[in-house]
Structures are given as structure tokens and as C-alpha cells.
Amino acid sequence: MNRDSYQDMLAEVRAFHEKHRFHETGGEELTYRVALMAEELGEISSCVTKGKSKQALAEEVADLLILVMGTAIAEDFDLNQAFWDKMEKLSIRESRMINGRIRVSEFRDVD
Incomplete structure (x- = not known):
């Protein structure tokens, strides 16, 4: 196993889904997965606002990454390709400075 390989990471998440039978037991239902991702974002926010350790933050971000990768598995899309297309x-x-912070977006000027 190559711990730097996206394909190996994806295989680990897929094995986790299979081990717990996510497909058969509702674990791959999209609305449920979105709720879990929102919960993880809340935990990430808590790490930041409460000044928790980088290790705690890294663990919560890893949870979110695992959920995102699992959503790609559940919805059968190529997250790797989607990443490169988006980049x-x-x-x-x-980019623009907005309220003192940089923002990169498709800015649409409103008349």
C-alpha cells in the first residue's frame, strides 16, 4: 500500500463501506451523508474556535475527507477527476480582497 496514493486511500474507504455494509444499511444515502459532513464541519469549527490542538483539527479534517471520498463511492463519481477539473x-x-481577506471566485458584477 502506498499511503500517498489517492487510489489506495479510496480503496480503504471502499473497504470500510463494505465492512459495515453501508450500501445495504443506509450509510450511502446522500441526505444522510450531507448531514454527517455538516456535523464534521461543526467539529472542525469547534477545534478552531476553542483553540484545540492541530492533531485534533487534523483528525476532524480527516473525518471530513473520508466522508467526501465515501460520497464519491456512494454516488459513483470520480472524485480524483472532479478535483483536477475544478483546479x-x-x-x-x-481574486479579490473582500473585507480584508482574499477570495477567489467567479465574480458577477451586479448592475
Whole structure:
């Protein structure tokens, strides 16, 4: 196993889904997965606002990554390709300072 390989990470998440029979037991239902991702974002926010350790933050971010990868498995899309497609789009976007922070987006000026 190559711990730096996306494919190996994906295989681990897929094995976790199979071990717990997520497909048969509702663990791959999209609305449920979105709720779990929102819960993880709350835990990430708590790490930041409560000044928890980087290790605690890393663990919560890893939880979110596992959920995102599992959603790609559940919904049968190529997250690796989606990542590269999105990075290509982001690379040509402009950035702006908004309220003192940088923002990269598809800015639409409203008349």
C-alpha cells in the first residue's frame, strides 16, 4: 500500500463501506451523508474556535475527507477527476480582497 496514493486511500474507504455494509444499511444515502459532513464541519469549527490542538483539527479534517471520498463511492463519481477539473477552473479565476481577506471566485458584477 502506498499511503500517498489517492487510489489506495479510496480503496480503504471502499473497504470500510463494505465492512459495515453501508450500501445495504443506509450509510450511502446522500441526505444522510450531507448531514454527517455538516456535523464534521461543526467539529472542525469547534477545534478552531476553542483553540484545540492541530492533531485534533487534523483528525476532524480527516473525518471530513473520508466522508467526501465515501460520497464519491456512494454516488459513483470520480472524485480524483472532479478535483483536477475544478483546479483547472480555479486556476483561471481572479481574486479579490473582500473585507480584508482574499477570495477567489467567479465574480458577477451586479448592475
